Amino acid sequence: MIQIQRRExxxxxxxxxxxxxxxxxxxxxxxxxxxxxxxxxxxxxxxEQRHGQVxxxxxxxxxxxxxxxxxxxxxxxxxxxxxxxxxxRQMRQxxx
Ligand SMILES: [Zn+2]
Numbered sequence: 001m002i003q004i005q006r007r008e009x010x011x012x013x014x015x016x017x018x019x020x021x022x023x024x025x026x027x028x029x030x031x032x033x034x035x036x037x038x039x040x041x042x043x044x045x046x047x048e049q050r051h052g053q054v055x056x057x058x059x060x061x062x063x064x065x066x067x068x069x070x071x072x073x074x075x076x077x078x079x080x081x082x083x084x085x086x087x088x089r090q091m092r093q094x095x096x
Contacts, residue, residue, distance in 0.1 A: 004054045013079035024084040034077040045081035
């Protein structure tokens with residue numbers, strides 16, 4: 001699980017995400033399905049609020065490592081989901 005705070009957290013993920021065709025759709029409340037169209041991989045990104053802070057988890061190996069030091073990273077899927085959520089929020093605000 002990763003606390004989402006700073007824009008800089010996403011710099012590397014943004015570089016990686018821009019090289020791949022990722023599509024995002026809402027899966028269930030606070031859960032987004034991120035599909036890498038080129039590789040046909042699908043991961044689920046989940047957002048949680050705890051004590052007013054937002055945390056994100058991705059089911060991929062980078063987001064939820066099962067080997068090595070097990071330190072979760074901000075992966076491109078998490079980044080893509082954050083962008084998606086922001087875009088939806090902005091559309092809603094624009095509609096009001
Ligand atoms: Zn991921």
